[in-house]
Amino acid sequence: xxxxxxxxxxxxxxxxxxxxxxxxxxxxxxxxxxxxxxxxxxxxxxxxxxxxxxxxxxxxxxxxxxxxxxxxxxxxxxxxxxxxxxx
Numbered sequence: 001x002x003x004x005x006x007x008x009x010x011x012x013x014x015x016x017x018x019x020x021x022x023x024x025x026x027x028x029x030x031x032x033x034x035x036x037x038x039x040x041x042x043x044x045x046x047x048x049x050x051x052x053x054x055x056x057x058x059x060x061x062x063x064x065x066x067x068x069x070x071x072x073x074x075x076x077x078x079x080x081x082x083x084x085x086x087x
Contacts, residue, residue: 004029011051
């Protein structure tokens with residue numbers, strides 16, 4: 001989180017409880033991404049729009065080069081890649 005505060009990195013991926021605890025006394029940081037899936041993974045960033053753009057760009061590259069499908073297959077063997085992926 002210190003590297004994030006200094007601007008050395010764009011975001012931190014962490015579990016939600018740990019993220020909220022880590023940013024409690026760091027007003028320049030924000031929980032930028034979370035969802036209602038029951039998974040406690042979130043992204044913390046200094047700028048919400050910057051981290052969203054970086055995540056979108058990284059996911060697009062993964063989709064284009066096929067690494068997303070490879071990782072999906074490793075973690076969900078036999079499952080079909082959802083139709084929504086890449087749209």
